[in-house]
Amino acid sequence: MVRQVPIAGVGMTPFGKSPERTARELFGDAASEAIADAGIEPAAVEEVFYGNFMGEFAEGQGHQGPMAAEAAGVTAPATRFDSACASSGAAVRFGARAVARGDADVALVGGAERMTNLSTADGTSALAAAADALWEVRAGVTFPGAYSLMANRYFHEYGGGREELAHVAVKNHENAVENELAQFQRSIEVEDVLEAPTVCSPFGLYDCSPMSDGASAAVLVSEEYAEEHGLETPVAITGTGQGSDGLALHDRASMVETPAARRAGERAFADAGIEPADVDVAEVHDCFTIAEVLALESLGFYEPGEGLAAAREGETTADGELPVNLSGGLKAKGHPVGATGCAQISEMTKLLRGDHVNSDAVADAEVGVTHNAGGTVASCVVTVLEVMG
């Protein structure tokens, strides 16, 4: 980036089922926590960048930017970003850009999603609006189906099967056991994954992230503002990248590659001036177990076809070479879609500054990366966070 963007504060509601709470209530909680964590007043916020995906379906509420600002107690200009499940990743990116470029000294970024007030069928249908409505959804494709196509093709091209994938879910559940914000604070075994009811072959229940309600927020400030106001900002955003691809999976040259993520990663790493090998810890978008595998490959941590072994071999566990999804990931932390991207930022910030329950696993970490995807990775935002020197 032109300049690094210090993270002054982060906040996140517990993820899980709270169907009676509105998105505005959820975001109000997360934003208030982030603002308090930053040690600023709401009035100091100069612009709001907010992600939400399915508010039209869940609450009949579009136009959620002003709603989010109001919930946070600020009157600054506010915009809603929709990049499907990468919505608050996009919000973070635009907020970081605004601060890096001097358009704002204090930005409130985040997102919220209310999902569990819908039935699972209605929720699945709402989520499908992130796929190609014309060419995929009309043919009956929803996201478990789309990602299962990718998983089956992966097995076809590189070998492996359900058991290898299961290790991704087992690892992420294990990471969530002590995380009080996570939806599922319990460990599971490979057999649990293999014996779970089938959702869409090869996926069983534990291969899929859940429906969740929740919100996330962060306060980004300029270095000048942080210094002038004596804010503690041990972690900063040092690079961002975004990539896009066609909405429909069938238009992709390969069903086991996600070029939008590759491009987002390359841009983010170049922006931060780092290489994949410099990364100490990552939060990636494991909406389905196969998605974590593809994410690790697209970011250059593994060669194509080699990512499946990562979890099985223990390379990405808490004490592995590259801990991935120490928060529990979307699988176990939960996946309120519009909140997920900034929740990765919130969790990574805590991991790097030392106040996350799993911080001990990455005590010496200096560089963290988040990977937030929308649809079948038709959108992707990658963010680099670093401990400030």
Add this chain to the structure above:
Amino acid sequence: MVRQVPIAGVGMTPFGKSPERTARELFGDAASEAIADAGIEPAAVEEVFYGNFMGEFAEGQGHQGPMAAEAAGVTAPATRFDSACASSGAAVRFGARAVARGDADVALVGGAERMTNLSTADGTSALAAAADALWEVRAGVTFPGAYSLMANRYFHEYGGGREELAHVAVKNHENAVENELAQFQRSIEVEDVLEAPTVCSPFGLYDCSPMSDGASAAVLVSEEYAEEHGLETPVAITGTGQGSDGLALHDRASMVETPAARRAGERAFADAGIEPADVDVAEVHDCFTIAEVLALESLGFYEPGEGLAAAREGETTADGELPVNLSGGLKAKGHPVGATGCAQISEMTKLLRGDHVNSDAVADAEVGVTHNAGGTVASCVVTVLEVMG
């Protein structure tokens, strides 16, 4: 702005009823026209900023950023902005910012909306998602109702009535007569407005903008890029401003003021280094006749309570002191909501560079302003365009 942002090309579909055409088809047309008008190749586009409001309801399609990029034939990072009826105004603002700040040399901005494939009732219901779903829509408020409250309160505070408002509609219809892109290319009389069926008192049919399908686009480039590639860019964006307010009308201190527009205008004028008195021509968000009145007051062209006289006295007609909505405005040009903000940019660019059918009315104009509002002006984006010296 830090730097002015040349407008290299603009494009716009005809606005009107084309219920069989998808938003992606519409945007593909507008984007292709803008790209051809700019004299660039699609591959030169470095980022896409796209506005859409009700795609979830009209087509079951969210996540429209990648879809828009694909329709335009580009693979650049693409983001969908939802600021209700100010969605593509927001897209233009973020695109202009990115170019002004050096994040991109070539940005494709625009928006699209498909509306008339829905019934009027379903369309009205979809639009209501821009209001406060919890506190307004549940109580039965839709937008004709919300704006009628503002109009009645205006009459109560300042006097005047339906006949004064009618002049706004008459003027905007008159401006659209020769505009081949406009939905209603015919003039009306004050009696037509007064005798039209009531939609919601004091509004008759002609006080309300129509349901429309359509798309708009513009190519924004850096000055360096324009020079290097020999592009003709007679008009540039020189300032932008955005403002937000609470979603619900009942929370506003006054129902006849739109502070989000006032703040957006002040910021845009300061950004461009101009005063309201410097403005030669304006396109404002006349979703209802009263909305044009409030827009002119909030931008500082008229004192509170004095805007209603503007149209009646002929001050804002094509040969008035400050021509307003020479395109026909939302009333007569049409209002495919997600396309409207960038359509204002497209029309204003043509007005200022001399190739709009109504350019003769503003042959000496150097400064144009667009005002694009969302909801009951809970969102507003104001953009300043100037003839490049």
